[in-house]
Amino acid sequence: MTRASTRLTSGRSRSAESTPRAAHRVGGTPDVSLRRRALVETLMGAALVASLTVTPAVGAHASTRNGERHFAPGTPAQIQSGDVRTTAELDAALTVDGDVTPSDVTRDTVMATAGIETLKQSGTNADWAKMVLLFGGWKQTDANVTVMLRWMRQENGVDDWWNRNNPLNNGYGSGGGSGLGSYTSLVDAARYCAENIQSGRYPGIVAGLDAGTSADATAQAIWASPWASSHYANGSHWSTREVTIVKAPVDAWG
Helix, strand or coil: CHHHHHHHHHHHHHHHHHHHHHHHHHHCCCCHHHHHHHHHHHHHHHHHHHHCCCCCCCCCCEEEECCEEEECCCCHHHHHHCCCECHHHHHHHCCCCCCCCCCCCCCCCCCCCCCHHHHHHHCEHHHHHHHHHHHHCCCCCHHHHHHHHHHHHHHHCCCCCCHHHCCCCCCCCCCCCCCCCCCCCHHHHHHHHHHHHCCCCCHHHHHHHHHCCCHHHHHHHHHHCCCCCCHHHHHCCCCCCCCCCCECCHHHHC
C-alpha cells in the first residue's frame, strides 16, 4: 500500500508540475524561432500589399484649388501630401535632348470626286464634262475639264449645250451615225461618249485625257482625230476663251 500510494502521489505531483510549465510556454515570452516566423509572415504580408498597389498615371488624379484645376503628379505619397501640379507645370517639366531634330511628316492628299448623282444635282455643262471623265476613268483635272468644255462649245454652243441630250454630237448609241442623234438623258450621253472615246479610234484623245495636264495638247489630238470630219479646221474653228457655265433643265438629266 505504501509503494502504490507513493507512485500515485508522485504521479499527481508530476502532473501538477507540468501544468505551470505549459502555461509558461504559452503565456510567457516566445522563443527565437517563433519571433522569426512572425517577422517573416509580417514581411510577406507587406510585400503582397505592395504588389497589389497600382500607381496612378500622371494626371490621373485631379483636385480644384483656388478655382483652378490641378493634377496629381502620379504617386500616392505625393497625392496624399498635396503635392499636385498644374498641366502647365507638367508640360514645363518635359525636356527634350538638344540633339533631337524634328522630322518632316508627309501626309497623303485625299481628294473627293463627285459622283453621278451629285453631278446631276448641280447640272451644269461643267458637271457633264466631269461626268464623261468619271465614266471614262480619267482624272477631273482643270486641263481635262477645260478641254471638254471647249469641245462641247464647238459642237453645240453654250446656251443650249444640252441640245438633243447630245452635247458632243456623238453618233455612237444615239441612233444617228452623223452625230445628229439623241439620248434619253444627259447621263446616257456621258456614258456613251466615254465609251466611244475609248473604242480604239481615238488613241490621241485618250492619251491626252490620261495625262490630264494640258488642255491644248488634248485639243490638238481632237483636231487630228476622225471625231469631226472638218477637224475643226485644224484649230482655226476652236476657241480658247473661257467657257460660260450654264445649267441644263432638270428633265434633261433623266
